[in-house]
Amino acid sequence: MVVLDPAHGGADAGALLGAGDPEKNFIMTLAIRLHALLNARGIHSILTRDGDTTLDNNTRATIANSTHAAACVLLHATSTGNGVHMYTSSLPAAGPQDARRAFLPWQTAQASYEMESLRLESDMNSALTRQHIPVLLARTSIMPLDSMACPAVVVEIAPFDVKTPLTDLTYQEQIIEALATALQAWRSDWRMQP
DSSP: OEEEEEOOBTTBOOOEETTTEEHHHHHHHHHHHHHHHHHHTTOOEEESOSSSOOOOHHHHHHHHHHTTOSEEEEEEEOSSSSSEEEEEEOSOOOOSSOTTTSOOOGGGGGGGGHHHHHHHHHHHHHHHHHTTOOEEEEEEOOTTGGGOSSOEEEEEEOOSBTTBOTTOHHHHHHHHHHHHHHHHHHHHHHHTOO
16 A cells, blocks of 8 residues: 655645646646555555545544555655655654564654655666656654654655656656655565564
8 A cells, every 4th residue: 555645725725837737737647646556556555635625644643644654755746956855854763673573652653654655765766767857765753644653754745856847747757757756666575574
């Protein structure tokens, strides 16, 4: 199970992109396309929202955690920068425990998945790099990421360059294909886990 979390929605429009298109609309369309591609490839995925609804961070984390997801991908967009910016949690790693059997504090649940999240980010980075898409990797502490009890990565899509805006469909397809390929690789890796 892969949980796709399209950012914003409802009363929260997010950033204004390009010609004033709100981030919530752009990222919802992209999430639906990625969701369809994953399911077509045999990777069961769900969306935290499937329309223009307002969800708070606790609800997003609850949806992700209640599914016992193998991976969570939080989708955002920005009109600044280039390529894809990916973030994992900056929480300090939790001690050596079986996170699937331990009580995880809500605000810091992601700390138990630090290594798995970094590995998922690495798979995504490799797939995007093969598509010649610039990637920026960083760590941050934000919600709902820090409350997710699964390997999780924030993927923020920026224009490819000054000549290739977010609205370029070929660019969007390259990103969707790369993310789907990475999640296929992740599924193979995840099945090998004890």
